[in-house]
Amino acid sequence: MFFLRSLAEQVRRLEKKVERERLVLATLPELSLQIVEFAREHGRVTMMDAIKLTGASRNTLKQHFRDLTERNHLELHGSGRGVWYRLK
Template sequence: YWNPWIEFFLRALHRQKTRLEKKMERERIILADMPELSVTLLELAREHGRITVAEAARITDASRHTIKDHLKALVDQGHLVLHGAGRGAWYGLS
């Protein structure tokens, strides 16, 4: 009685695990080619849901100009999305 359902459930879990492994490998390859500061900025955006230039400068001790350059590159590469403009701007995951 339970056997077909358990088999279905286990197959679904296995497919999800395989998809997640592939996704993690793609991300590992992408991150390996990025500068360390860019990887740090992406991690901050993931942890906090968003990041501002001021927060990134405070946390990383990098200059605002350097952070802006890295954030712009991350937006251009499609990793982050810019929301707003000026002092109220923030970056979130795409």
């Protein structure tokens, strides 16, 4: 019984977490959602990955990456041409 109660509690916690993430991600623009999904699927995302994925300009993507890091969705790693991002 202890194991089943513990498992049920974990399921409830996970459902709450998924619902919170769904609400947060619903407020993001489509381009930002594509970037976050790519990072989720591949573990990390670079500027070139985002350009190939979306076809958007570098300046537009810079703004989206900046916004995603400020909102704590992505974490910046490296500098210059070697910059990459991963989910936080």
